Amino acid sequence: MKNYIFNNKILGVIALSLLIMVGGSCSKWTDMESLTIEKPDIESQNSGLYADYLESLRNYKKEDHKIVYVSFDNDETKQSSRAYHVASLPDSIDIVALKHPNNLSSQLQQEIAEAREKKGMKFVVDIDFDALKADYDQLIEDYEEELAKQQADSEESEEGEGEVENGEEGEVEKPIDFIDYMVGRLQDDFKVVSKYNYDGVTISYKGRNSRHMTPEEYEVYINRENAFLKSLIGMQENSKTSLFLFNGYPQNVVDKTQLESFDYIIIPCIDATNESQLMYNVLTSLTEGVPTDNLVISGTMTSLDPTDNKTGVWSDGGLAIKAIANWANATYADFSIAGVSIELVNNDYFNAKKDYLNVREVVDILNPSIKTK
Secondary structure, eight states: HHHHHHHHHHHHHHHHHHHHHHOOOOOOOOOTTTHEEEEETTTHOOHHHHHHHHHHHHHHHSOOOOOEEEEEEGGGTTTTTTGGGGGGTTTTOEEEEEEEEEEEOOOHHHHHHHHHHOOOOOOOOOEEHHHHHHHHHHHHHEEEEEEHHHHHHHHHHHHHOOOOOSSSSOOOOOOOOOHHHHHHHHHHHHHHHHHHHHHHHHHHOOOOOTTOOOOHHHHHHHHOOOOOHHHHHHHHSSSSEEEEEEEEOOOOHHHHHHHHGOOOOEEEEOOSSHHHHHHHHHHOOOOOOOOOOEEEEEEEEOOSTOOOOOBBOOTSSSSSHHHHHHHHHHHHHHHHEEEEEEESGGGGGSSSSSTHHHHHHHHHSSSOOOOOO
């Protein structure tokens, strides 16, 4: 902890020195992210001091501190806006999950490489069980519709011109079993991880409460869960990635020993609108066997839709993610909060006062840095 405080203070002092030297539109430095976003030419004005800042930043991220994890929309069709560029993210963000992890442009790959090398940011691929299952269900639905259509056409042909020759229209190929389909998709996902040199993987898995399942339902459920989690755990162990995160409802995982494989467990709390609901979500997740020392609390930024006054807002009207950060910064007897996860992070770029102002404040709440007044 002493090393963390030391590096954090050095980081603040260096950033302040850079800001004073180049001059700025703002006379008061309030957070350690301000230099690169507010003054993108600082590196050219004093490369030595900037290099010292980056070294301190990387050291800070190696020390014990509460992490900031963000889900980032890297939509290639919106690259004209800086809000969709990794290079615009605040320096002190620890982990970035890209919404579109495949088919990255050369520019985005360069921004990722620089953020990783210079700022110590980590980038992960989010593999979502529910999204994968939805794709498979659509395959089944398409298969059944095509099969019904073919059968109807066959009956119509029989009534009109006689029986259709076997195979004349071609048989509708039935999709493979879900588990086989799933494992194939997971293998494809890890090819993407390897192709773009991602630092790790986030597994999104909500699951279901198995208490009231019939024996038949439970057998299907546990077979699919084990295939999903064990396949991913094995693939991660055999890969060169260093980060492994679980995002979802750990209480629904039947074999909770599998949760010991994860560096962090992200607890969804986007639905919470006050501290009591936050505590309820966390305590509900911590059933017997769930690790309690690596929890990350998930919240969201507000919506860009002017008619949406609920997303990212608590019942008292305050910004949810800042309230979550304050709550996460407290000490609890039965569990430890390791950081905060932020959904819709791009939306905070469009802050009237300063790009990513609320994200920067979340970082400062979780890991207070030196300030000047």
